[in-house]
Amino acid sequence: MREAIRRWLATLGGSPALPLTLDRRRIFVLPTGPGLAFGCALLAMLLTAINYTLSLGFALVFMLAGLGQVALLHAFRNLYALKLRETVPEPVFAGQHAGFPLWLDNDASRPRPALQLSMPGADRVTIDLAPKQSRVVLLNVPTTRRGWLSPARVTLDTRYPLGLIRAWSYAKPAQRCLVLPKPESGRPPLPATAAGEAGVRPSGDGSEEFASLRDHRAADSPRHVAWKTSARTPDAPLLTKQFEGSDGGDLWLDLAQLPATLSLEQQLSRLTGWVIDADAAGLHYGLALPGTRIAPASGPAHRARALRALALHGLPT
C-alpha cells in the first residue's frame, strides 16, 4: 500500500521528455520547512501586534508577508524559461558511476543561482548559472549490473533567494547509459593466438592468405576492402577481404573456450578484461559469443563494438 502511494506520488508532476523549456505549468512551488517556520513566526508576530496594538508591528508583519509572496515569485523566476537538454552518456563499467549529462541553458540575461539537480540514487548537484550561460551537469548514479541503465526522473529545484519557498520541476532523460561488464581483476593473461605468443603484433605484411569476402563493416581496416571487386560493381556495397592468418596474428576471444566452471557473468567479465588488454596492446582481435561473431580488427570503434556485444549478451534488446 505504502509502496503504491509512493509510486503514485512519484508520477505526480509527470515526466516531461527532454529537451524542455520550463514554463509555468511545469514549475511547482511550495513552502519549505523554514518557510513554514517563517509562517508560524509571522502568525505569532501578528498576534503580538494585535495584542499590543502596534501599528508599526502590523506594518512589519505585512512587509514580511509580502516578502514571502515576493520570494515565491523569485523562486519561480529562477527556474522559469530555463532550458534543459541531454546528451548521450558515456558507457561505463559496472561498479563505476554512470554519468547522465544534463545541459542547462540560461538564455536570460540574469543569473540563476543555487539550482539543484537530483535523481534517485544520484548525488544532489548544486550549480549557479551566470547570465546567458550553458552548463552541463553529470548526474552520477552507481551501477552494479551490465546492460542498459535507464535514467530516472530528474528533479530540478531551487530555494533561492530566501530559502522559504521551493520551486521545482521534473524532467525525464531518455538517453540510456550502457553499462559494460566489470573487467575481471587478476584475470589470466590473454590467450595465445593460433600460432604464437599473445601480444606479438601481427606482421601485417600481407602474407596472410585470402580466404573469402564479406560485407563491409565500418570498423574494417581500409586495407582489407576489396577495392577491385567494388570498382567492378559500383552499385554493390563494399566488400571486405577475409584472411585466415597463416601468420597467426589474429586473436580470437571466444566465450566457449573459457572454463565452464565460471558463471556466464564471470566469463563475460574476463572477456571484457581481455578486450581491454588486447586493445591496449594494439592487437588484432575478434570476439566470439554464442550467436555473435565479431571479426578480428582493432581500434576504438572495434573495441566499443566488442564491449557493447559483451554488455548486451543474452539481454533483451
Add this chain to the structure above:
Amino acid sequence: MKWRRMTAPKVAAEPLDQARIAWLMAVAACALVPHGSHLPGWLIAVAALLFTWRLAQWKLGWPGASGLVKLLVVVACCAGVSLTFGRLFGREPGVALLTLMLVLKLHELRSTRDGHTVVLLGYFMLLTAFLYSQTPAMAAALGVSMTVITAALIALTGPPAAPRALLRHAAWMMAQALPFMLVLFVLFPRVPGPLWGLPLDAWSGTSGLSDSMAPGSISQLSLSGAIAFRARFEGDAPPARDLYWRGPVLSAFDGRTWRQGSSAQRIGDGLPHPVPGRALGYEVTLEPHNRNWLFALETVATLPADVRVSDDWQLLGRDGVRTRRRDRFESVLGARPGIEEWSGHLDAARQLPRDGNPRARQLAQTLRAASPADTVAAGLRLFRREAFVYTLTPPLLGEDGIDAFLFDTRRGFCEHYAGAFVFLMRAAGLPARVVTGYQGGERNEVDDYVVVRQSDAHAWAEVWLEGEGWRRVDPTAAILPSRIERGLADLPAGEPVPFVARVDLGWLRSLRHQWEAANNAWNQWVLSYDQQKQRELLSRLGMTQPDWRLMTIWLASLCALFALALTMWAMRRSVSADALARAWTAVDRALRPAGLGREAWEGPLDYAARVGRLRPDLAPTLAQACRLYADARYGAAPPAAAARELKACARALRRQRIPPRR
C-alpha cells in the same frame, strides 16, 4: 556563451561558512541595537560580552563557548531576569529572554537551520522594538535592519556574493513587497486589542494627571512639553482662554491632599442632564496615559457611545487609555452643569476636616456676604488685592498648608490657588470643589490641530450657586490673567519656563509646528490607524458600508493583482527573448517563398553570405537582419530592441523579394 563542464560535488548537510556566520552576527547586531535603550544594564553587558566573544571566535579563531558555559549563562540570566522584573513572563522579561536567546544562538551555528533560527529571532526582535518606540526615525532604522536581515537570509540560501549585492537584492525584494504591505496595512481588518490579559508592566512610563492633588503635583507636570492630546475643531477654534479641558474632579480634602469624592464614584451611561445651547463639535486624539479619563471641553453636551460620565461630569472610557484614542465630542462653552444637584453631593462639597488652618477659616467668615455670588466675588477680590505671586517653584508648606500659603508665603501655583479658594468657599458655607484638567492649548497653523501639553495642566475651582449650578471660578486668572490668556510663556522673569513654551524664538516655534504636524499626521494615519480610522478612510475612498467581508474581498483582489503584476514581471525577460525568435522566423518566412529559406545547418552569418551571393539586391537588408539577430542572440545586444528592428527588416525583405525566382 561560456561552456563549462562540471562533475557533481558531494553536497552533505552544509556547515555554515565564515561569510554566512558574519551575516548572522550582523543580524544579531541589527536586531539588538534598537533595544539598547531599555534593556537592563547587566543584560546589555552580558549580550555585548557574548557577542564580542563570538566575534573574536570568528575573527581571531578563539575557542567557542562550551555547552557548560552556555548552560551556566542561561541559568544565571534567567535568575537575573526573574530578579530584575519579578517574573519570567510578560513584555519586559520576554524581550530580555529573546535577547539572550539570540546571542546564545550565535554560539550554536552549525547548519543553515541554525541560521534560519537566528533570522526569525531577528525579525521578532524588530517587532518587539516597536513596543518601546514607534517614531518615524525608529521605523526608518528598523527598515534598514530588516534589509540587513533579509540580505542575510539570501546569503544563507544563495551562492557567495558581495555584501553590497546582497543588500541591493534584499532592498529590491522589499520594494516589491511594499505594495502588499500597504494593501494589507490599509485593508487588513483591525481587531481592537488586547486579545488576552496583559501583564501590569505593559503600559509603564506614561505620564499625566493624577487622581489626587497635593501641592507640587501639577507644577511637576508643567515642566513637561509632552503632548497630552490634540484637538481639531469643526470650524474655528475658540480662544485659548475659553478652553477648559475637564479632568478629574477632586471634592474630598484631608487637610493636605485633595482626592476624588463620592460624586466621582457614581457613573452613569448618559449625561446627568441635557445641556442646552449652541454645541461646538471637535475631535480629541488623546495620548496614552494609562487611566480611563478622557478630556473634553466644559461643558460636554454629546457623548460618543462608549464614553460614560460621572456625576461630577468627568468623562470616562471603559478601560485605561493605553494607545492613542480618538473621540468626537460636542460641548457648549460656558454652560453650567448641575442646577438641580443631589443634596448628598452638595453636602460632600461642603466637607472640611474638623480642624486645621484656623486662620483661613477665620478669613472665610469675613468673606461671607449677603448672597453666595457676592461671597465668591469677595474671595476672588482677595486674591487680586493681596500680593500673591504666581510661581512654578513655590516654597514648601508644612502643617496647615493653606494658612501658610494665604498669610505667609503667598507664592504658589494653580493648585495652591484652587485648593485655597475651595477651602475658603467651603469654610464660608458654599459647596465647592477642585477641578483638574488642562487649560488652553496651542494652535498649530500647519495642520490646524490645537495641541495641549502636559505643561497646560491646570487646576481651578467650581462653586455651586442656587439656580445657577456649578460655576467655574479660576483664581489663577485673578492672579495672573496672562496665564490663562497666553499659557506659561508669560511667567515672570526668572521662572523656569518650559522650553517648548518660549515665544521669543519665532522661527524655532514655526519649525516645531512643522515637526509636530508631521508627527501628528504620522500618529493619526499610521500609529492610530484602527477600526474607526479604517472605516473613515474606506468610506472616503468610496466604499459604502465597509465591513470585514467587503474588505477581505478587496484585500484578496488587490493582493492577487499585485501578485499577477509581479508574475508578469517574472516572465517578462523570456517573452522578449521569444519576440526575437519570432522576428527571426519572420525573416525566414519572408524569403522562403522566393526559394531563399535558411537551411537548418546554416548560421545567420553564413546564411546572409549565401543569399547575398544569390540575390545582391537583398544583401544589405539581409546582412543587417542577420547581424542584428546574431548580436542579440549571441552577443550583449538587448533582445527586445533587436526584435523590433528585425521585424522591420522582415517587412522590408518581403517587399524586396519580388519578383520571386521561380
